[in-house]
Amino acid sequence: MNSRDNLIYMANQIxxxxxxxDDAAAANAIAAHIVKYWDPRMRVKIIDSLEQNESKLLPVSRNAVAVLRDTHQSDAP
Amino acid sequence: MGYEPQKDFGTPASRSEKTITLTIDGEKINVPEGTSVMRAAAEMDTHIPKLCATDNIKSFGSCRLCLVEIDDVRGTPASCTTPVANGMAVHTQTPKLQKLRKGVMELYISDHPLDCLTCSANNDCELQDEAAAVGLRDVRYGYEGENHLGLETDSSNPYFDFDPSKCIACSRCVRACDEVQGTYALTIEGRGFGSMVSAGTPIDDFMSSECVSCGACVQACPTATLQEKSVKEIGLPDKSVITTCAYCGVGCTFRAEMRGEQLVRMVPWKDGKANRGHSCVKGRFAWGYANHKERILNPMIRESIDQPWREVSWEEAFSHAASEIQRIQEKYGTRSVGGITSSRCTNEETFLVQKLIRAGFHNNNVDTCARVCHSPTGYGLKTTFGTSAGTQDFDSVEQSDVMLVIGANPTDAHPVFASRMKKRLREGAKLIVIDPRRIDLVRMPHVEAAHHLPLQPGTNVAVLTSLAHVIVTEGLVDEAFIRERCDWDEYQDWARFVSDESHSPEHLEAITKVPAEELRRAARLYATGGKSAIYYGLGVTEHSQGSSTVMAIANLAMATGNIGRPGVGVNPLRGQNNVQGACDMGSFPHELSGYRHVSDRATRKLFEDDWGVTLDPEPGLRIPNMLDAAVDGEFKALYVQGEDILQSDPNTKHVAAGLEAMECVIVHDLFLNETANYAHIFLPGSTFLEKDGTFTNAERRIQLVRKVMEPMNGLQDWEVTQELARAMGLDWNYAHPSQIMDEVARLTPTFAGVSFDRLGELGSIQWPANDATPDGTPVMHETGFVRGKGKFVVTDYVPTDEKTGPRFPLLLTTGRILSQYNVGAQTRRTENSRWHEEDILEMHPSDAENRGLKTGDWTNLASRSGETTLRLLVTDRVAPGVVYTTFHHPATQANVVTTEFSDWATNCPEYKVTAVQISPSNGPSDWQEDYEAHSERARRIEIPESAE
Known part of the structure; x- marks a missing residue:
C-alpha cells in the first residue's frame, strides 16, 4: 500500500x-493520538486526504481528521 | 584488581531476621538463624576445608571434609549441614579433625591424577587447595589400585570439557544443574566406586544430552573435571573486572576474567542482583564474536551502494558524514534526516545519538529498536500506571504464588530469569501459560503448568478480556484495592464492558480456540491463588493490538490488587540488553529522556538551556514512517547505531526499498550487517568489552559496563558519535561516559540520583532514584500509582486484518531460540551456531501430512509480502493451523514474509501473525538468490593499491 493509503489505514485502525x-469522544481521542505521535508531514497528508474527500476514511476517522484540521489551522502562525 | 576467585561461603545465606550468637574457635559471632556452621565460619574468614559444598546450592554433606567438633555434641558433624544454635561452641581445627580430614583427602587423592603442574586448573583447584590445607603429604595406599584415571575426556561441548578422570563425585555439578539451572541434565550413574557423573543417558555425551550449556556445572566443579576450553588454551586469568552482559534484558553481571588484555572467561558474579550468580550459554560463553575475523575495524565510505567500500581515516569518515547530512538537509529540508539508537548500546551512547538528532539534526526523527519490540509496553503501562516500565525486581518472583506467562518463552529468551521462575515453581508456585506454542515451561522436569491456554495467534485481547469477564462476573475482584488505588468510575465502565456476555469465555471460544472451562479455571487461579505476577514478552506486544494487550494485562493486575508489593506485578521481559535504557534515554521521536513529550514547553526549555539549542516541538518519524517517507522521497539520510533493520524489521522488501531510496545511510556497527548492504558510510563499532557505560535491564536496574580491553577499532561508540557531532559543529567535550550520565541525571528526574560513583557504591540502582528514593525503587506503585489513580482502559478486541484464506491458510508466528540472539550478528559468529545452524520451520503433524511434508524437507514459506525457503520440523508443539520459525539467520530472512501491519498505537510490527502457505521446495526463493548476489556485491571492500 502507498504511504497515503497507509496513513488512512493507520487512522482507521486507531x-x-x-x-x-461515543462519536465525539472518539474523534477527539483519535485526533489527540495523531497529534501526539504523528510527524507533522503525516498530519498534513491525512488532512489532505480529508480535503480530497477520501472515501477510505471511516466516518469517525473523518470527524477526527476534521478536529485535527481545525486544531492545525488554529495553531498555524 | 588482581585475580582472586570470588569468595565461596560454602552454603547459601539465610534470610532469617532472627540472630543467633555462637563462638567459633573461641571467637563470638552473630549470624541469621538457619546459617550453617560452615557459612558462619566463612563469614569470620575462618576456612573449614570442604569439597562438596558451594554457596549457590544446598548443602549435601557427602565429602566428609568439613567436619567440626562442637562442645557437648557427640561425634564430628559436617559443618555444611549443621545449622548454628545459640551458645554453640565450635572448633574447626583440632588434632582429631586434622587426622580425619587427612584420611578423607588421602582417599580422594589415591584416585586422582597427580598432574597438578600441567593441569589447566593448577592454582585454581579446590582439591589442590584442600589437600594443602589438611597437610596431606603422602598417600599410604599407593596409586596402583583400581581407579578412574584412564577414563576419556568428553570434548563434545564447544565451550568446556568433561574429564571424568579428575572427578571426585562430589555431585556439585549435578546439584547445580538441578537447583540453579533447573534442567536436570546431569546425574550420578552407578553406585559406590562405579559412581560417575553422566550427561543424560549412558549413550549421550554433553553435546547430545539435554545440557543447555549454562555453565553452572563448570562453575560448581571444584577440580578440572569440568573446565572451560578457553582456560585450557589461554591459561588462568590474572585479573578480573565486573561488567554487565550485552545479550538479553535480564542483565546478568559477570566477572570478565582476563589474562593481560585477553579475555579468558566470563564467570557470573554472585553479587549480581539480576542473575544472582547464574548465567546462560550466551553470556557465559558466546563472546567470541568480539574478535571475529569479520569485524570491521576501519571506517569506510562509498558514493553508491553498487560500489565497493573504500577504507578511509576516521577524520575523512566524520567529515564526509557531516557534509552529507548537511548537504541533504539543505536540499531536502531539516526533517529529511534522522537516526536510530540501539538497544544493544549503552545508555550514554544512546543518549548521545538522540541528542545528536535533536540538537545537531534539529529534528525529532529519532527512533530505536524498541519500536519493533516493546514500544506497546511503553504506551500501555504509561497509560494505565503512569510509567513506561515493569513494576517489579526479579527477586519478586521468589514470593509469587501464581505466575501468568503470556507471549513469552523465558527458557529460551530470558534463560537466567527462567531458572529463577522454575525454582519458585518447584517450590510450589502455580503456573498459567498463554501461548499458541507449547513452550518448554508448559511441561519440563519438575515443572508443569496448571493451565496452558493455546490461543489462536492474534486473539490476546479476547483471551484477556475473557479472563477479566470471569474475574468480574464471579466476584473475584479486589474492590478495596480498586476503590483506594484506581479511578472508580473508569473501573465501573471497564467492569460493565468485560461483564457483557459477548466477552465470556464460552462466547469467545470460537475465536480464541481456548476451551472455556480451562480459561475459567485459569482466571480463578490468577485472581485467588495468592500473590499473582504476570510476565510477558513479544508475543504480547508484536500484534496489531499490542498496546491494547498491555493495557488489558494492567487491567487484570489492578482488578485483582496484584500491584505494588513483592510477588505480584506486571513484568515485561525485555528482549535486548538495553531496551529499557534506550527508551528511558529519549530514543522515541515524541519523547525526551524520562518519557516527557517533546511538545511540553517546560521540559523542552530544560534541555534547550542545557544544550544551547532550540528544539523542535513536533514529534518526529518512527522507523516505519521513516521508511515510508524515504520511499516517498521525503526522507534521505539515516544514522543507524547498532541495529540491523534490514534483517530485524518487517517486510524486508519494503525496508530495502526505503534504504535504497536514501542518499546517505550511515551504519555504525561491529560487522557489515544486512543494513550495511544499503549503506554509504560505515563507522566501525566497539563491543561491550571495549567500552564504559551503563545498561538498564528489564527490572529498571542500571548497571555499570566496564571496559576490559581497548577498542579494536580505536574508539568507543560514544566517542564515535561525539566526533560525528563535532564534525557537524556541535561543541561536545565529554571525556568519559560518566559525564554523559551526569547530564542525564541533571535533565531527567527519575535518574536524578544516578551517577557512576553511586552505581559503583551500590552495585546497581533501579530507577526512579532521586531524593525520595536515593537507593532506587525495586517495586513500583507501592503506595500509589505514578499517574495518581490507576486507569482502567476498555480494550475492545479488534481482529487483525491479516486473515488466513485459501491462498494463505496457515498462521506464522516467530520467536527466538536459546542459543541465538536477535538477528544473530553476535551469536552466529560463535560456536553457538552448533546448536542452531539455520532457522527451522515448525509445523503440526496434521498440516505436514496434508502437504506430504516430513521433518528435514525443504519448504517454501510464502505470504502476500514475499517468500523464502527453510527446512521443516514436524512437531506437535505448535497447534494445527499454526507454524513457527525464528529470525536469526540472514540466509532465511524470515521477515521477507512478515507484513507491514502494526500495533495501532505505536506501529510496533505485527510479527506474530502472518498468513502463509507452506509447500515443498527444491531450493532458495528468487528473493534469496537475488539477495545473496546483492549482498556479495555490496560487501566488497576495495583493496588499496599499495596493498596489491
Whole structure:
C-alpha cells in the first residue's frame, strides 16, 4: 500500500480501537493520538486526504481528521 | 584488581531476621538463624576445608571434609549441614579433625591424577587447595589400585570439557544443574566406586544430552573435571573486572576474567542482583564474536551502494558524514534526516545519538529498536500506571504464588530469569501459560503448568478480556484495592464492558480456540491463588493490538490488587540488553529522556538551556514512517547505531526499498550487517568489552559496563558519535561516559540520583532514584500509582486484518531460540551456531501430512509480502493451523514474509501473525538468490593499491 493509503489505514485502525467511545469522544481521542505521535508531514497528508474527500476514511476517522484540521489551522502562525 | 576467585561461603545465606550468637574457635559471632556452621565460619574468614559444598546450592554433606567438633555434641558433624544454635561452641581445627580430614583427602587423592603442574586448573583447584590445607603429604595406599584415571575426556561441548578422570563425585555439578539451572541434565550413574557423573543417558555425551550449556556445572566443579576450553588454551586469568552482559534484558553481571588484555572467561558474579550468580550459554560463553575475523575495524565510505567500500581515516569518515547530512538537509529540508539508537548500546551512547538528532539534526526523527519490540509496553503501562516500565525486581518472583506467562518463552529468551521462575515453581508456585506454542515451561522436569491456554495467534485481547469477564462476573475482584488505588468510575465502565456476555469465555471460544472451562479455571487461579505476577514478552506486544494487550494485562493486575508489593506485578521481559535504557534515554521521536513529550514547553526549555539549542516541538518519524517517507522521497539520510533493520524489521522488501531510496545511510556497527548492504558510510563499532557505560535491564536496574580491553577499532561508540557531532559543529567535550550520565541525571528526574560513583557504591540502582528514593525503587506503585489513580482502559478486541484464506491458510508466528540472539550478528559468529545452524520451520503433524511434508524437507514459506525457503520440523508443539520459525539467520530472512501491519498505537510490527502457505521446495526463493548476489556485491571492500 502507498504511504497515503497507509496513513488512512493507520487512522482507521486507531479509530477501530476507540470504537467503544461515543462519536465525539472518539474523534477527539483519535485526533489527540495523531497529534501526539504523528510527524507533522503525516498530519498534513491525512488532512489532505480529508480535503480530497477520501472515501477510505471511516466516518469517525473523518470527524477526527476534521478536529485535527481545525486544531492545525488554529495553531498555524 | 588482581585475580582472586570470588569468595565461596560454602552454603547459601539465610534470610532469617532472627540472630543467633555462637563462638567459633573461641571467637563470638552473630549470624541469621538457619546459617550453617560452615557459612558462619566463612563469614569470620575462618576456612573449614570442604569439597562438596558451594554457596549457590544446598548443602549435601557427602565429602566428609568439613567436619567440626562442637562442645557437648557427640561425634564430628559436617559443618555444611549443621545449622548454628545459640551458645554453640565450635572448633574447626583440632588434632582429631586434622587426622580425619587427612584420611578423607588421602582417599580422594589415591584416585586422582597427580598432574597438578600441567593441569589447566593448577592454582585454581579446590582439591589442590584442600589437600594443602589438611597437610596431606603422602598417600599410604599407593596409586596402583583400581581407579578412574584412564577414563576419556568428553570434548563434545564447544565451550568446556568433561574429564571424568579428575572427578571426585562430589555431585556439585549435578546439584547445580538441578537447583540453579533447573534442567536436570546431569546425574550420578552407578553406585559406590562405579559412581560417575553422566550427561543424560549412558549413550549421550554433553553435546547430545539435554545440557543447555549454562555453565553452572563448570562453575560448581571444584577440580578440572569440568573446565572451560578457553582456560585450557589461554591459561588462568590474572585479573578480573565486573561488567554487565550485552545479550538479553535480564542483565546478568559477570566477572570478565582476563589474562593481560585477553579475555579468558566470563564467570557470573554472585553479587549480581539480576542473575544472582547464574548465567546462560550466551553470556557465559558466546563472546567470541568480539574478535571475529569479520569485524570491521576501519571506517569506510562509498558514493553508491553498487560500489565497493573504500577504507578511509576516521577524520575523512566524520567529515564526509557531516557534509552529507548537511548537504541533504539543505536540499531536502531539516526533517529529511534522522537516526536510530540501539538497544544493544549503552545508555550514554544512546543518549548521545538522540541528542545528536535533536540538537545537531534539529529534528525529532529519532527512533530505536524498541519500536519493533516493546514500544506497546511503553504506551500501555504509561497509560494505565503512569510509567513506561515493569513494576517489579526479579527477586519478586521468589514470593509469587501464581505466575501468568503470556507471549513469552523465558527458557529460551530470558534463560537466567527462567531458572529463577522454575525454582519458585518447584517450590510450589502455580503456573498459567498463554501461548499458541507449547513452550518448554508448559511441561519440563519438575515443572508443569496448571493451565496452558493455546490461543489462536492474534486473539490476546479476547483471551484477556475473557479472563477479566470471569474475574468480574464471579466476584473475584479486589474492590478495596480498586476503590483506594484506581479511578472508580473508569473501573465501573471497564467492569460493565468485560461483564457483557459477548466477552465470556464460552462466547469467545470460537475465536480464541481456548476451551472455556480451562480459561475459567485459569482466571480463578490468577485472581485467588495468592500473590499473582504476570510476565510477558513479544508475543504480547508484536500484534496489531499490542498496546491494547498491555493495557488489558494492567487491567487484570489492578482488578485483582496484584500491584505494588513483592510477588505480584506486571513484568515485561525485555528482549535486548538495553531496551529499557534506550527508551528511558529519549530514543522515541515524541519523547525526551524520562518519557516527557517533546511538545511540553517546560521540559523542552530544560534541555534547550542545557544544550544551547532550540528544539523542535513536533514529534518526529518512527522507523516505519521513516521508511515510508524515504520511499516517498521525503526522507534521505539515516544514522543507524547498532541495529540491523534490514534483517530485524518487517517486510524486508519494503525496508530495502526505503534504504535504497536514501542518499546517505550511515551504519555504525561491529560487522557489515544486512543494513550495511544499503549503506554509504560505515563507522566501525566497539563491543561491550571495549567500552564504559551503563545498561538498564528489564527490572529498571542500571548497571555499570566496564571496559576490559581497548577498542579494536580505536574508539568507543560514544566517542564515535561525539566526533560525528563535532564534525557537524556541535561543541561536545565529554571525556568519559560518566559525564554523559551526569547530564542525564541533571535533565531527567527519575535518574536524578544516578551517577557512576553511586552505581559503583551500590552495585546497581533501579530507577526512579532521586531524593525520595536515593537507593532506587525495586517495586513500583507501592503506595500509589505514578499517574495518581490507576486507569482502567476498555480494550475492545479488534481482529487483525491479516486473515488466513485459501491462498494463505496457515498462521506464522516467530520467536527466538536459546542459543541465538536477535538477528544473530553476535551469536552466529560463535560456536553457538552448533546448536542452531539455520532457522527451522515448525509445523503440526496434521498440516505436514496434508502437504506430504516430513521433518528435514525443504519448504517454501510464502505470504502476500514475499517468500523464502527453510527446512521443516514436524512437531506437535505448535497447534494445527499454526507454524513457527525464528529470525536469526540472514540466509532465511524470515521477515521477507512478515507484513507491514502494526500495533495501532505505536506501529510496533505485527510479527506474530502472518498468513502463509507452506509447500515443498527444491531450493532458495528468487528473493534469496537475488539477495545473496546483492549482498556479495555490496560487501566488497576495495583493496588499496599499495596493498596489491
Amino acid at each position: 479509530a477501530r480501537n476507540f470504537a467503544t467511545l
